[in-house]
Amino acid sequence: MKTYTRPLDLKNGRVDMSHGSGGRAMAQLIDELFARHFTNPILAEQGDGACFALPVGAGKMVMATDSHVVSPLFFAGGDIGCLSVHGTINDVAMMGAKPLYLSAAFILEEGFPLADLLRIVQSMAQAAREAGVPIVTGDTKVVEAGKGDGVFITTTGIGVVAEGIDLKPSNIKVGDKILVSGMLGDHGVAIMSQRENLTFETTIQSDTAALNGLVATMLDAVPNIHALRDPTRGGLAAVLNEFAQASGHGMLIHEKAIPVRSQVAAACELLGLDPLYVANEGKLVAYCAAEDAETLLAAMRAHPLGRDAAIIGEVIADTNAFVQMETVFGGRRMVDWINGEQLPRIC
Amino acid sequence: MKTYTRPLDLKNGRVDMSHGSGGRAMAQLIDELFARHFTNPILAEQGDGACFALPVGAGKMVMATDSHVVSPLFFAGGDIGCLSVHGTINDVAMMGAKPLYLSAAFILEEGFPLADLLRIVQSMAQAAREAGVPIVTGDTKVVEAGKGDGVFITTTGIGVVAEGIDLKPSNIKVGDKILVSGMLGDHGVAIMSQRENLTFETTIQSDTAALNGLVATMLDAVPNIHALRDPTRGGLAAVLNEFAQASGHGMLIHEKAIPVRSQVAAACELLGLDPLYVANEGKLVAYCAAEDAETLLAAMRAHPLGRDAAIIGEVIADTNAFVQMETVFGGRRMVDWINGEQLPRIC
Numbered sequence: 263m264k265t266y267t268r269p270l271d272l273k274n275g276r277v278d279m280s281h282g283s284g285g286r287a288m289a290q291l292i293d294e295l296f297a298r299h300f301t302n303p304i305l306a307e308q309g310d311g312a313c314f315a316l317p318v319g320a321g322k323m324v325m326a327t328d329s330h331v332v333s334p335l336f337f338a339g340g341d342i343g344c345l346s347v348h349g350t351i352n353d354v355a356m357m358g359a360k361p362l363y364l365s366a367a368f369i370l371e372e373g374f375p376l377a378d379l380l381r382i383v384q385s386m387a388q389a390a391r392e393a394g395v396p397i398v399t400g401d402t403k404v405v406e407a408g409k410g411d412g413v414f415i416t417t418t419g420i421g422v423v424a425e426g427i428d429l430k431p432s433n434i435k436v437g438d439k440i441l442v443s444g445m446l447g448d449h450g451v452a453i454m455s456q457r458e459n460l461t462f463e464t465t466i467q468s469d470t471a472a473l474n475g476l477v478a479t480m481l482d483a484v485p486n487i488h489a490l491r492d493p494t495r496g497g498l499a500a501v502l503n504e505f506a507q508a509s510g511h512g513m514l515i516h517e518k519a520i521p522v523r524s525q526v527a528a529a530c531e532l533l534g535l536d537p538l539y540v541a542n543e544g545k546l547v548a549y550c551a552a553e554d555a556e557t558l559l560a561a562m563r564a565h566p567l568g569r570d571a572a573i574i575g576e577v578i579a580d581t582n583a584f585v586q587m588e589t590v591f592g593g594r595r596m597v598d599w600i601n602g603e604q605l606p607r608i609c
Numbered sequence: 610m611k612t613y614t615r616p617l618d619l620k621n622g623r624v625d626m627s628h629g630s631g632g633r634a635m636a637q638l639i640d641e642l643f644a645r646h647f648t649n650p651i652l653a654e655q656g657d658g659a660c661f662a663l664p665v666g667a668g669k670m671v672m673a674t675d676s677h678v679v680s681p682l683f684f685a686g687g688d689i690g691c692l693s694v695h696g697t698i699n700d701v702a703m704m705g706a707k708p709l710y711l712s713a714a715f716i717l718e719e720g721f722p723l724a725d726l727l728r729i730v731q732s733m734a735q736a737a738r739e740a741g742v743p744i745v746t747g748d749t750k751v752v753e754a755g756k757g758d759g760v761f762i763t764t765t766g767i768g769v770v771a772e773g774i775d776l777k778p779s780n781i782k783v784g785d786k787i788l789v790s791g792m793l794g795d796h797g798v799a800i801m802s803q804r805e806n807l808t809f810e811t812t813i814q815s816d817t818a819a820l821n822g823l824v825a826t827m828l829d830a831v832p833n834i835h836a837l838r839d840p841t842r843g844g845l846a847a848v849l850n851e852f853a854q855a856s857g858h859g860m861l862i863h864e865k866a867i868p869v870r871s872q873v874a875a876a877c878e879l880l881g882l883d884p885l886y887v888a889n890e891g892k893l894v895a896y897c898a899a900e901d902a903e904t905l906l907a908a909m910r911a912h913p914l915g916r917d918a919a920i921i922g923e924v925i926a927d928t929n930a931f932v933q934m935e936t937v938f939g940g941r942r943m944v945d946w947i948n949g950e951q952l953p954r955i956c
Contacts, residue, residue, distance in 0.1 A: 354657075
């Protein structure tokens with residue numbers, strides 16, 4: 263066991279350049295903060311990486327990575343810590359995989375309060391525990407004040423796909439139903455409401471959540487789901503357009519079927535945003551054959567994270583692969599990708 | 610195939626916030642820059658992550674991650690791109706694993722020249738190709754000007770350990786020999802010589818290199834290597850101290866046996882640095898039983914990246930787990946960890 267002259271000052275201390283030096287100060291930060299809270303037998307080996315047994319009977323493996331640069335770091339319903347765990351778990355789960363392990367790499371800005379880092383680390387540890395996906399290896403770098411923004415966290419996840427599961431956009435067929443797992447736009451509106459240069463406030467909380475349990479439930483009910491994707495940056499519109507491009511088919515969604523909280527709709531109107539483009543961090547979009555849609559919907563609604571699930575549209579023949587929406591007034595409008603940036607640093 | 614109004618301006622264009630928005634501009638950056646250069650069939654699937662078959666006959670799996678924040682981004686002998694590929698490949702290889710796949714997550718600063726990003730991406734692609742470890746998934750975020758520093762790159766690698774290979778510090782025994790694979794301190798001195806606030810220049814190049822081939826050669830010759838580690842941040846001194854702590858034994862190294870280029874030694878003297886603490890990015894430290902040491906040394910020297918390999922010391926009984934060096938004058942001195950920071954943002 264390593265010993266240090268005195269413990270880290272987690273109340274009033276701040277990150278300094280020595281915490282990224284590879285020397286004793288970095289070892290102490292890892293021991294007393296990261297290793298203490300992320301505690302698990304694989305991490306405890308303290309190698310250059312994590313080493314674990316290969317899962318038996320798995321078909322394929324999945325790997326996904328996400329950097330998190332959300333601003334502010336703490337927001338209604340979550341913080342960069344749990345977000346960084348949920349975001350990558352969800353990317354792995356959207357491939358139809360059971361997430362197994364996470365890595366976490368921190369880029370800290372000199373002067374960042376250790377008390378804030380502790381809150382973030384505790385939030386990550388709790389999120390990882392709740393999702394059943396331990397953080398098994400990591401890295402810490404420090405940049406000078408003014409060369410970063412508090413903390414950036416990059417997580418990478420690996421998982422395994424059960425035999426027979428094969429989710430990908432090219433599975434999508436004309437006639438498929440499009441489902442969403444719940445209310446759209448909560449995360450983006452929660453963040454925007456807390457940006458310091460905006461004065462309005464809402465009671466909306468980020469929906470940040472790990473979706474691996476919901477996905478497992480859905481695959482149990484309908485193993486032949488065609489494709490899944492979480493509508494994060496770019497919102498539902500980005501997912502529909504990506505899948506339209508990748509499958510070569512058109513998408514038609516029905517505005518009145520799309521679940522959006524009235525407060526979120528109101529906040530979007532105030533801010534000049536469209537809920538279709540606003541980020542979610544605990545929702546998914548699913549494509550399945552029409553005959554499976556009601557079974558899948560029932561399975562989703564039986565799960566706490568899918569209570570407000572809905573069938574919102576269908577895949578149509580369209581060689582232009584356009585995304586269209588039937589509005590509440592009965593007309594149709596195009597749902598294009600955003601060209602510029604709607605909500606910077608939302609995740 | 611997606612189409613864009615006009616191609617990315619890779620000559621005079623700059624990163625803007627829309628490149629991180631999840632919309633069309635981000636898709637174009639990924640298509641025309643990352644996907645074009647990192648090209649491989651797994652990446653081409655464009656999922657939320659990468660999906661690949663599990664390797665057959667592997668015993669265990671390894672996962673390692675590193676954020677790279679090196680400054681300057683381009684330096685003699687390399688750049689942040691190849692460094693980010695080599696660094697993580699090496700962490701995987703130090704666990705005795707054959708690296709299989711990499712992920713790459715970019716945090717870009719608004720205003721960063723796309724021409725520089727192109728150079729970095731090309732360097733990463735070449736490094737990945739040469740090492741035989743493809744980049745199969747990734748992520749892109751953009752932060753406002755003044756909230757980052759050009760580009761930060763976090764890579765994560767996974768690999769598999771052959772049956773019977775088991776490298777870890779707790780294997781280290783009293784009597785073990787300590788080997789290094791070549792000249793120490795090149796990377797740190799190359800970086801320091803190019804920091805704009807320093808005026809001296811040297812012909813020293815960074816040693817940045819992927820060590821997976823060297824490790825495979827070494828394990829072929831001596832499957833029972835006890836432990837490996839690459840002496841990056843904190844240099845040789847950090848590795849020796851970590852391994853001393855982890856094994857509970859003392860380490861004794863011999864100054865005259867430690868390979869350091871005369872120009873590196875001279876530059877260190879000028880800068881007030883000690884080569885034992887300076888970072889390397891293409892070197893490793895190996896521990897093996899005394900009776901295997903000559904065989905291992907011969908195997909290392911037969912590999913281009915191990916030409917200057919040397920036996921530099923041995924593990925001794927010491928319940929304090931101290932690291933000591935026998936100096937060229939015959940005395941002994943303690944080799945402690947650095948307490949503060951010697952070389953910030955060296956990797």
